[in-house]
Amino acid sequence: MAEGLTGGCQCGAVRYLIVGPTPPCHACHCRECQKQSASAFGLSLTAARQAFSVTGPVRRWDRPNDLGARTTCVFCVECGTRVFHIDSLTPDRVSVKGGSLDDITLAVPSAHIWVSRKLDWVLLDPAVPTHATQPDDMAAWRAGFSSGCCT
Ligand SMILES: [Zn+2]
Numbered sequence: 001m002a003e004g005l006t007g008g009c010q011c012g013a014v015r016y017l018i019v020g021p022t023p024p025c026h027a028c029h030c031r032e033c034q035k036q037s038a039s040a041f042g043l044s045l046t047a048a049r050q051a052f053s054v055t056g057p058v059r060r061w062d063r064p065n066d067l068g069a070r071t072t073c074v075f076c077v078e079c080g081t082r083v084f085h086i087d088s089l090t091p092d093r094v095s096v097k098g099g100s101l102d103d104i105t106l107a108v109p110s111a112h113i114w115v116s117r118k119l120d121w122v123l124l125d126p127a128v129p130t131h132a133t134q135p136d137d138m139a140a141w142r143a144g145f146s147s148g149c150c151t
């Protein structure tokens with residue numbers, strides 16, 4: 001594999017590579033992210049789709065999102081780990097699930113969204129920006145975020 005950030009699913013059947021700089025990361029405390037991560041919050045690294053490549057057996061499941069668009073959720077067929085999402089409004093970007101990185105210490109959120117749904121015991125660094133829900137124009141925020149303005 002070429003140089004870059006690597007990761008994969010829990011069983012190792014699905015592997016991915018993100019070339020270029022480490023994409024910015026945000027944490028989302030919404031109910032959907034709690035469900036998809038089966039944990040307290042979701043971690044997303046927003047990468048350019050062209051910088052991202054994946055190998056292995058994946059399946060897609062898609063759901064409506066609150067932007068009035070659809071989120072395609074991609075997971076390993078073998079072990080079910082959610083690996084990345086694609087929002088139909090920003091098809092040129094992928095939202096890679098932070099816990100799947102080989103080096104999870106690189107998944108450092110530079111913003112927290114949906115903190116109104118945050119579990120009380122999750123304590124946030126006051127220096128990191130938060131949004132009670134999500135930025136008004138989430139698609140634009142993601143696009144700007146992805147170019148590095150929030151890092
Ligand atoms: Zn797997």
Ligand SMILES: [Zn+2]
Nearest residue numbers: 028029030033
């Ligand atoms: Zn969320």
